[in-house]
Amino acid sequence: MAVRIYISRDAAAQALGADETTAALQVAAAAKGTSITLTRVGSRGMVWLEPLVEVEDTSGQRIAYGPVTADDVSGLVQAGLFDAAPHPLRLGRVEDMPWFAQQERLTFARVGVIDPVSVDDYLAHGGYAGLQRALGMTGAEIVHEVLESGLRGRGGAAFPTGIKWRTVLEQHSPQKYVVCNADEGDSGTFSDRMLMEGDPLCLIEGMTIAGIAVGATQGYIYLRCEYPHAGHALREAIAAARARGYLGTDVCGSGQAFDLELRMGAGAYICGEETALLESLEGTPISAVKKPRCSKASRASGPRCVTARPCQQSRDCSVSRPSSTTSFRSARCRSFSSAARRTTATSEWVARAARFPSSSRAT
Numbered sequence: 001m002a003v004r005i006y007i008s009r010d011a012a013a014q015a016l017g018a019d020e021t022t023a024a025l026q027v028a029a030a031a032k033g034t035s036i037t038l039t040r041v042g043s044r045g046m047v048w049l050e051p052l053v054e055v056e057d058t059s060g061q062r063i064a065y066g067p068v069t070a071d072d073v074s075g076l077v078q079a080g081l082f083d084a085a086p087h088p089l090r091l092g093r094v095e096d097m098p099w100f101a102q103q104e105r106l107t108f109a110r111v112g113v114i115d116p117v118s119v120d121d122y123l124a125h126g127g128y129a130g131l132q133r134a135l136g137m138t139g140a141e142i143v144h145e146v147l148e149s150g151l152r153g154r155g156g157a158a159f160p161t162g163i164k165w166r167t168v169l170e171q172h173s174p175q176k177y178v179v180c181n182a183d184e185g186d187s188g189t190f191s192d193r194m195l196m197e198g199d200p201l202c203l204i205e206g207m208t209i210a211g212i213a214v215g216a217t218q219g220y221i222y223l224r225c226e227y228p229h230a231g232h233a234l235r236e237a238i239a240a241a242r243a244r245g246y247l248g249t250d251v252c253g254s255g256q257a258f259d260l261e262l263r264m265g266a267g268a269y270i271c272g273e274e275t276a277l278l279e280s281l282e283g284t285p286i287s288a289v290k291k292p293r294c295s296k297a298s299r300a301s302g303p304r305c306v307t308a309r310p311c312q313q314s315r316d317c318s319v320s321r322p323s324s325t326t327s328f329r330s331a332r333c334r335s336f337s338s339a340a341r342r343t344t345a346t347s348e349w350v351a352r353a354a355r356f357p358s359s360s361r362a363t
């Protein structure tokens with residue numbers, strides 16, 4: 001039987017030589033005549049141990065070694081790596097390591113464990129249970145559950161997600177959209193990146209639930225160009241979800257449509273601000289955009305302080321011209337989301353929603 005080996009495909013792990021370690025392991029296994037099944041996973045988060053190699057032992061436990069450079073591979077294989085044998089780089093089970101053992105992983109529960117672009121792996125670890133449940137509910141019921149859950153946005157204002165979803169649900173528009181703010185512009189903040197690289201289907205499922213809930217049939221993920229690895233993972237995951245009927249004109253045979261498109265920004269910090277993001281997404285320069293002082297959503301819970309702050313023009317923001325700018329511009333209801341975060345209600349994701357009447361935009 002083939003020995004199962006797991007190595008991260010996360011950007012940080014790759015920067016530290018995970019690809020070279022992977023190649024060296026394949027060469028060493030072939031030379032030894034050992035059959036291995038190599039799965040590239042997300043990062044467990046212990047970047048100081050990357051490249052982290054996990055080997056499944058005969059009892060099905062994953063035994064970690066790290067950091068394993070390409071130069072370490074030959075000695076490790078000689079010492080019995082494929083049998084999870086002792087070695088100075090052997091760390092034992094990741095779950096038993098003190099840094100890891102103290103944590104209760106919710107959003108990141110699958111990251112580093114599953115193949116990020118395998119629908120089967122995602123299903124085997126509880127994926128799509130939320131969508132299946134949501135498909136048996138009305139949009140209003142889903143929104144009510146998100147409201148009751150107390151879920152809040154992570155953009156800084158902690159605005160109740162359910163109120164944003166309800167606002168979009170109540171709009172009568174022939175076309176609504178869900179937009180994920182995956183710009184993650186704050187320096188050194190990599191939680192969205194790691195999630196998109198390690199469990200992109202979680203984001204895809206969350207956006208699908210949001211779309212079904214509010215009546216949106218099209219979603220956009222706005223990703224900064226500094227995240228090419230996340231882009232690869234998202235593209236692969238979107239294609240895999242579409243191939244299995246989790247995206248498209250008939251989501252899981254429900255008769256409801258929802259599809260996703262990935263759009264890459266040019267990497268301007270201001271494009272993480274929601275009105276600038278939409279301008280960038282629509283392919284227009286973001287000159288003198290003024291945010292509305294409050295949205296209909298915010299009025300429901302008292303005025304929400306949406307800073308009326310003009311943005312400086314930035315050529316960097318004039319990117320990713322959409323192929324259907326006109327139809328996209330016809331949207332009056334826009335639902336914002338950030339990269340996936342867990343909710344105990346209907347999905348493992350926090351959606352970010354806001355409505356910005358185009359009339360509020362300074363031109």
Ligand SMILES: Cc1cc2nc3c(=O)[nH]c(=O)nc-3n(C[C@H](O)[C@H](O)[C@H](O)COP(=O)(O)O)c2cc1C
Binds near residue numbers: 154156270271275
């Ligand atoms: C200059 C600026 C940059 C921002 N960058 C980001 C960002 O990179 N990612 C993000 O999620 N929100 C960013 N925001 C906040 C968004 O405008 C928006 O409030 C947020 O995406 C809403 O998410 P929430 O509903 O989860 O709170 C930024 C805001 C400003 C003013």
